[in-house]
Amino acid sequence: ETELAKRVVHHILGKGYQVTPQLLDKLLKTKNPVETCSQLLENTGPEDILLVELPTEKKEKKSIETPEEEAPPIHIIQDVTTNSTCTGCYEDFLHLFQDRYKQLADILSVRPGNPPTQISRLPSQGEAYLIGMVTDKRVSKGRDEPITFLTLEDPTGQVDVLLPPTIPENHVAQIVLDEVIGVRVEHRNNIPIAREVFFPDLPARNRHPRTEKDVGVLMLSDLHVGSIKFLEEEFNRMLDWLNMENGDKKQREQAMTVKYVVICGDLVDGVGVYPEQEEELKIDDIYQQYEKAASLLSKIRRDIRIVVAPxxxxxxxxxxPQPAIPPEVAQPLYDLPNLTMVGNPATLELHGIRFLLYHGQSLGDLVETIPGQSLDKPSETMKIQLRKRHLAPTYGRHTVLAPERKDYHVIHQVPDVFHSGHLHINSYSTYRGVVIVNSGTWQSQTSYQKKRNITPTPCRAPLLNLKTMKITELNFSSQGS
Structure with missing residues (x-):
């Protein structure tokens, strides 16, 4: 039988393929394995044969180190979980916006030039540097072109500022309500006129912190387990690769580098999230959805740390900000020894590299508000969030904000990696040294998306190497293999 197995293997290798142990066993049980194999290869594409080493030839596998027994730890820098204090009263909202102003004003205050002037002490002539929250933005018809007025407010008062045509149009377009900006003004005819507008923005950086060895972070989001659209077969294909059960030597070595799997929200589809959702549910019980999710994630190697945000x-x-998914509904996930739950947003350190996780619901608000933004290029909108140093600047749109006494959406510490999801479209970029990742989805197109002409990019998993800070997109769809 060993000789026959070798003949079958050599026959498949000669055709440019390799074979899984399971398929080899099935072939050997047929009447004529070599002939059956030939027929199979004639009717099979490359995507239908898994590129894995045979158990009888482990020479290449010996070059791959054995995984560590324990998953690496993570350091949680900021997370609202266990820290929520809001009750929804007026004072909570007041503290939220006061904290937002203070955090962002501290960033804007370090700009070179004159120190900021309080609005209540704005001189009636000369120049001044103001830091204020935008409480109103209105456009009036000018003689030749539209003129924009902003109302800025700080803890001492408010003032109207005119933005002349000399302010770059894209700067004006990107200003949204409730964000904190800096404006250098001069008085003309008793009207403060802006000379320059500043967003808090990130400091310029040319170099990333990096790990000494190859450390992989597999970045996922929007699994929607429980939906009839959840692509379970493709997800299991990814799990097999992650566990080095399929793939050629290079692919398995790549899987071997993975030390973290980060899931940035919408692990399950939920129940009652939108009208008539029950018609698109395969599992209509929230507890069972999390049980199913835990069953899938339990297949991941124990040397990999899994991070789940809501x-x-x-x-x-x-x-x-949302606290972590509670054990009352997701105890099977808490039972996994290598899984850590965090809130949304959350700031973490993985192997010394700082990650900002934010599911991304406010991306839709910014696309609706700022001209030129698009749902199919979420990484460009994520750049705007970094420039504003805020994840959800405008209050009162689709993204509901809880009045915590601290504004957890302020990007106070500069991340090395900014990871979002929500829009179901893979998108990557960099901005001032920050790697930007929107990690797509594992759900095929829903009826909601079809009505709005949104085409998702499912089953494409970005793998970030912390040594090179380069992203490899792994396509586990039936078309990608």
Whole structure:
């Protein structure tokens, strides 16, 4: 039988393929394995044969180190979980916006030039540097072109500022309500006129912190387990690769580098999230959805740390910041020894590299508000969030904000990696040294998306190497293999 197995293997290798142990066993049980194999290869494409080493020839596998027994730890820098204090009263909202102003004003205050002037002490002539929250933005018809007026407010008062045509049009377009900006003004005819507008922005950086060895972070989001659209077969294909059960030597070596799997929201599809959702559910019980998710994630190697943040479909409060998915509904996930739950947003360190996780619900708000933004290029909108140093600047739109006494959406510490999801479209970029990743989805097109002409990019998993800070997109769809 060993000789026959070798003949079958050599026959498949001669055709340019390799074979899984399971398929080899099935072939050897047929009447004529070599002939059956020939027929199979004639009717099979490359995507239908898994590129894995045979158990009888482990020479290449010996070059791959054995995984560590324990998953690496993570350091949680900021997370609202266990820290929420809001009750929804007026004072909570007041503290939220006061904290937002203070955090962002501290960033804007370090700009070179004159120190900021309080609005209540704005001189009636000369120049001044103001830091204020935008409480109103209105456009009036000018003689030749439209003129924009902003109302800025700080803890001492408010003032109207005119933005002349000399301010770059894209700067003016990107200003949204409730964000904090800096404006250098001069008085003309008793009207403060802006000379320059500043967003808090990130400091310029040319170099990333990096790890000495190859450390892989597999970045996922929007699994929507429980939906009839959840692509379970493709997800299992990814799990097999992650566990080095398929793929050629290079692919398995790549899988071997993975030390973290980060899931950035919408682990399950939830129940009652939108009208008539029950018609698109395969599992209509929230507890069973999390049980199914835990069953899938339990297949991941124990030397890999799994990080799960919630999204708007998960069983947590809808208002952001969201605490971690609670054990009351997701105990099977808490039972996994290598899984860590965090809130949304959350700032973490993985192997010394700082990650900002945010599911991304406010991306839709910014696309609707700022001209030139698009749902199919979420990484460009994520750049705007970094420039504003805020994840959800405008209050009162689709993204509901909980009035915590601290504004957890302020990007106070500069991340090395900014990871979002929500829009179901893979998108990557960099901005001032920050790697930007929107990690797509594992759900095929829904009826909601079809009505709005949104085409998702499912089953494409970005793998970030922390040594090179380069992203490899792994396509586990039936078309990608």
């Amino acid at each position: 999204g708007n479909h998960d069983a947590v409060r809808g208002a952001e």
